[in-house]
Amino acid sequence: MGTVACRVLYAEPLPEDLQGIVGEELPEEWQLDVVPTRDREALLQLAGGADFLVAATTPIDREVLAAAPGLRHVQHQGVGYDNIDVPACRERGISVSLTPEGTTTGVAEHTFLLILALYKNLRRAEAQLRAGGWPVWELRSRSFELSGKTLGLIGFGRIGQAVARRAAPFEADVLYYDPFPPPPEVEQALGATSRTLDDLLREADIVSLHLPLSAQTRHIIGARELRLMKPSAILLNTARGPLVDEPALVHALTSGKIAGAGLDVFEQEPAAADNPLLGLENTVVTPHISAGTADAFRTKMRAVFANLRRVARGETPINQVPG
Numbered sequence: 001m002g003t004v005a006c007r008v009l010y011a012e013p014l015p016e017d018l019q020g021i022v023g024e025e026l027p028e029e030w031q032l033d034v035v036p037t038r039d040r041e042a043l044l045q046l047a048g049g050a051d052f053l054v055a056a057t058t059p060i061d062r063e064v065l066a067a068a069p070g071l072r073h074v075q076h077q078g079v080g081y082d083n084i085d086v087p088a089c090r091e092r093g094i095s096v097s098l099t100p101e102g103t104t105t106g107v108a109e110h111t112f113l114l115i116l117a118l119y120k121n122l123r124r125a126e127a128q129l130r131a132g133g134w135p136v137w138e139l140r141s142r143s144f145e146l147s148g149k150t151l152g153l154i155g156f157g158r159i160g161q162a163v164a165r166r167a168a169p170f171e172a173d174v175l176y177y178d179p180f181p182p183p184p185e186v187e188q189a190l191g192a193t194s195r196t197l198d199d200l201l202r203e204a205d206i207v208s209l210h211l212p213l214s215a216q217t218r219h220i221i222g223a224r225e226l227r228l229m230k231p232s233a234i235l236l237n238t239a240r241g242p243l244v245d246e247p248a249l250v251h252a253l254t255s256g257k258i259a260g261a262g263l264d265v266f267e268q269e270p271a272a273a274d275n276p277l278l279g280l281e282n283t284v285v286t287p288h289i290s291a292g293t294a295d296a297f298r299t300k301m302r303a304v305f306a307n308l309r310r311v312a313r314g315e316t317p318i319n320q321v322p323g
């Protein structure tokens with residue numbers, strides 16, 4: 001069944017190669033606008049004609065909604081929707097959906113990238129080799145295997161479970177903490193064991209965050225939690241920066257309370273050049289790219305437009321935000 005012409009506003013500035021991928025999924029007759037910059041005025045102006053809005057990190061707040069009288073649906077191209085004012089959308093009868101397709105795999109794989117980079121001192125080994133060194137012995141006492149270690153997952157939804165699935169072939173043990181645990185058969189199939197948050201922090205060699213940011217979870221990892229971790233443990237954050245109290249993390253990393261951190265997200269993004277976490281020896285940092293692959297983007301766009309077509313046909317969109 002065809003759909004009537006609709007206007008889609010992509011609320012993130014996109015490089016041309018990615019615009020091409022979006023264009024491939026755009027139904028005939030539909031119009032695509034892409035905000036040219038992060039300038040708020042451009043977004044507000046283009047929102048005026050939009051039926052559908054696709055967003056990633058751009059704040060979709062009351063001001064944007066007021067500028068978009070014809071808006072019917074907001075599609076987050078990922079799953080972390082703390083940038084969208086969902087109650088304000090609901091008041092206007094605007095549906096809000098997520099796009100788990102293409103997100104989960106990238107973040108789960110990135111988690112292992114960070115673990116292995118920290119465990120094998122990748123940054124130092126590579127820098128020394130490129131500088132003419134050959135550090136075969138120097139890093140040995142500070143390099144580790146994932147096999148036999150205990151991975152503690154905070155948040156055991158799509159991504160947490162995908163990480164657990166990939167931990168099995170690495171022969172790591174998996175603990176998790178989640179106030180809304182999955183059914184016992186899922187836990188059993190993934191070989192994961194539930195713990196309280198404090199017990200997980202005490203027992204895990206690797207603590208990895210896979211929960212949403214909300215008023216309740218902001219700074220879920222602070223000075224107290226970092227003190228509970230083993231001095232040999234590493235912390236990974238591929239979820240949202242404000243889940244971690246950054247000054248407390250810097251202190252833990254510089255005073256030997258924990259051994260290292262792998263961070264894809266920061267309290268403030270883009271991260272400031274003088275953010276101390278970027279300068280520490282025992283961190284591995286990436287600029288919020290966990291889910292940022294060409295593979296994921298194609299998968300996401302296919303799912304995004306499948307959902308927009310659903311709405312255009314008058315059907316209920318899938319993957320609406322809970323609540």
Ligand code: NAD
Nearest residue numbers: 079080155156157158159178180210211212238239290291
């Ligand atoms: P999900 O909704 O499938 O799973 C989240 C889990 O966290 C749920 O099981 C929920 O019960 C649990 N949870 C909620 N409150 C908790 C708490 N206080 N303590 C422990 N667990 C709690 O979401 P997902 O697809 O697994 O994604 C998880 C998060 O990862 C997203 O919210 C997003 O912020 C982040 N993310 C980051 C990137 C990136 O590029 N870095 C990409 C995708 C997602």
